[in-house]
Amino acid sequence: MRLPRRPRLMAAFLLTPLLAGCFASGGDDGEAADAKDGSRLRVALAFPPAENLSPYGADATLLSRLGVTEGLTSLDANGAAAPAIAASWHREDDRTWLFTLREAVFQDGSAVTPAAVAASLTRATQAKPAPAALSGVTLTAKAEGKTGVRVTTATPDPVLPLRLSSPSLAILAPKAYDAKGAANPVGTATGPFELTKVNGSTSADLDRFDDYWGGRAQASGVDARFIADGTARANALRTGQVDVAEAIPVSQAATLEADTRRETATTRTTSLLLNAKSGVFKDASLRAAARAAVDTSALAKGVYEGHADAGVGVYGPALTWAQGKRVAPAGRAQAGKPAGASITLATYDNRPELPEAAQVLKQQLEKAGFKVKLEVREYSRLESDALAGKFDAFVGARNSLLDTGDPVAVLASDFTCDGSYNLALLCDKKVDQAVAKAQGVADTAERQDAAMTAEAAVLGTDAVVPLVHQRVITGVDAKVSGVLLDPYERTLVGTGTRR
Structure with a gap:
C-alpha cells in the first residue's frame, strides 16, 4: 500500500535548492515541474525480493543498492x-x-x-x-x-x-x-530514497527523501523493476524501458552499445558448493573426486567469454593483497571413485551464466563417473532448500566482501559450523579453529595472513570449489550519470545519480 506523503518541514533549512537549468524544461506544467524537480530513474534489478524486503537477509542488498x-x-x-x-x-x-x-x-x-x-x-x-x-x-x-x-x-x-x-x-x-x-523498511530508513510501495516481487516505487542528511538527491525517485531473466534486462535497457540494468549476461553484452556498458572488477566468486553434511559428498574422497573433475579454465573462457578469471580461491584478483599471501590447501583427501553415484546439482537463473556453468559442470562430473540431475530455479525459490541441505551440490555466485568488508567474515558465515549462510553445510574443527584465530587478529596485514591460512583450511575440505572470479557488466543508458559501481556491489543509485 502506498503511504501518504509527509510534509518536509526541515527541507528549506537543511537543503540547497536545485539549479533550474539542470534539466530541460518545456511542455505542460507537469513536465516543467518534473524537469525542475529531477527525473525519475528506472532501474532493473536481477533479484526479486526473497524475504519481503527484510533488511536482515539477501534482500538487504537490494535496499542498499537502491539508496534506501x-x-x-x-x-x-x-x-x-x-x-x-x-x-x-x-x-x-x-x-x-x-x-x-x-x-x-x-x-x-x-x-x-x-x-x-x-x-x-x-x-x-x-x-x-x-x-x-x-x-x-x-x-x-x-x-x-x-x-x-x-x-x-x-x-x-x-x-x-x-x-x-x-x-x-x-x-x-x-x-x-x-x-x-x-x-x-517502507518509509522507515535513512537513505536518500524512500521506499513507498512494494508490488510483490515484480517492482517497487521509491521517492526522493528530501531531508536526507547527505543532501538532496538529483533524481526525484526510482522506479525499480525486478527482472530475473538476464536477456529481458538487457532488452529493457536496449529498448529504453529502463535507464540502468544490473548484471547484464555476458552473452548479451555485445548487443549493447559500447557507451552503455560498464564492466567492474568485483570480489564476487562463482563456486561449486558440495553438501558435506549428508548424501554423496559427506564422503571427503568423493568431494575430492568432484574437485578434480572440474576444469575452471573452460568455464572462464567458454561460459563467461573472458569476462571472468579462473577460480583460485575464495578471494579473487580484485583483492590484490590476496595473491601474494595465498597458502596451498593441506590435508585434502585422496580422490575416490564415483562409481555412478547419483547427485542433484542445483543453481539459479537470476545470473544467466550460472545455469550454463552448471550444465558444463554436469558434463564434467558425468565424465568423472557421477550421475547428475540438474535443477534450476529462481533464487528466491531455491535458497531455503539449499540451506536445508536438500541438494548434493550447488552453484552460486557470492561477493566475498558483501556482508562486512572483512575477508574473515565470509569464512565465518559460509564455512563454519555456526555459519548463517553455510550452503556447503560444512562443519570442520580445523576450519572453525583457523577462522576463530583470524577473527581475533587486529593488525590489517596480519589479519590478511590469517584469512589466507583459514581459506586454505576451507579449500582443504573440498567442500567448495572456486570456479571463476567475475567482472560484472552493468547496462547504463548514455544519458544517465552518477551510477555507483563498486567491487562490493553494495551501491548502485545515490544522490548524484541522474538522467
Whole structure:
C-alpha cells in the first residue's frame, strides 16, 4: 500500500535548492515541474525480493543498492570503514567502541537518536536467522548521552566498524518493527530514497527523501523493476524501458552499445558448493573426486567469454593483497571413485551464466563417473532448500566482501559450523579453529595472513570449489550519470545519480 506523503518541514533549512537549468524544461506544467524537480530513474534489478524486503537477509542488498538503507558506517573505495549514520568512532577497549552519531532524521520524520540506533542494532541481533554480518559475533548496543552509541562485543572484534557497514545491519526507525521482531523498511530508513510501495516481487516505487542528511538527491525517485531473466534486462535497457540494468549476461553484452556498458572488477566468486553434511559428498574422497573433475579454465573462457578469471580461491584478483599471501590447501583427501553415484546439482537463473556453468559442470562430473540431475530455479525459490541441505551440490555466485568488508567474515558465515549462510553445510574443527584465530587478529596485514591460512583450511575440505572470479557488466543508458559501481556491489543509485 502506498503511504501518504509527509510534509518536509526541515527541507528549506537543511537543503540547497536545485539549479533550474539542470534539466530541460518545456511542455505542460507537469513536465516543467518534473524537469525542475529531477527525473525519475528506472532501474532493473536481477533479484526479486526473497524475504519481503527484510533488511536482515539477501534482500538487504537490494535496499542498499537502491539508496534506501544505511548502516552506522559504510565502505570507502579502498574497503575501509567510512562514516555514514555515525560521523566518527573510537575504540575504548578491546571489546567496546563508542560511535558518535551525526544529526539526521528517519524517513518517517523522527530523529535519529542514540536510543533508536541502539534499539535497531539490538533488533538485528535478535533476528532469526541472524544476519550474516553477525555470524559468530555477540554484541550489545546502548545509548550514551545525546549523540553516542556504545557497542560492546562478547569477545574482541577488531573490525567492528567494518562489520557495522553491512547492508543487513541497516538502521531503521522504531516504527519499523512489529511485536514479533519483523522489520518493515517502507518509509522507515535513512537513505536518500524512500521506499513507498512494494508490488510483490515484480517492482517497487521509491521517492526522493528530501531531508536526507547527505543532501538532496538529483533524481526525484526510482522506479525499480525486478527482472530475473538476464536477456529481458538487457532488452529493457536496449529498448529504453529502463535507464540502468544490473548484471547484464555476458552473452548479451555485445548487443549493447559500447557507451552503455560498464564492466567492474568485483570480489564476487562463482563456486561449486558440495553438501558435506549428508548424501554423496559427506564422503571427503568423493568431494575430492568432484574437485578434480572440474576444469575452471573452460568455464572462464567458454561460459563467461573472458569476462571472468579462473577460480583460485575464495578471494579473487580484485583483492590484490590476496595473491601474494595465498597458502596451498593441506590435508585434502585422496580422490575416490564415483562409481555412478547419483547427485542433484542445483543453481539459479537470476545470473544467466550460472545455469550454463552448471550444465558444463554436469558434463564434467558425468565424465568423472557421477550421475547428475540438474535443477534450476529462481533464487528466491531455491535458497531455503539449499540451506536445508536438500541438494548434493550447488552453484552460486557470492561477493566475498558483501556482508562486512572483512575477508574473515565470509569464512565465518559460509564455512563454519555456526555459519548463517553455510550452503556447503560444512562443519570442520580445523576450519572453525583457523577462522576463530583470524577473527581475533587486529593488525590489517596480519589479519590478511590469517584469512589466507583459514581459506586454505576451507579449500582443504573440498567442500567448495572456486570456479571463476567475475567482472560484472552493468547496462547504463548514455544519458544517465552518477551510477555507483563498486567491487562490493553494495551501491548502485545515490544522490548524484541522474538522467
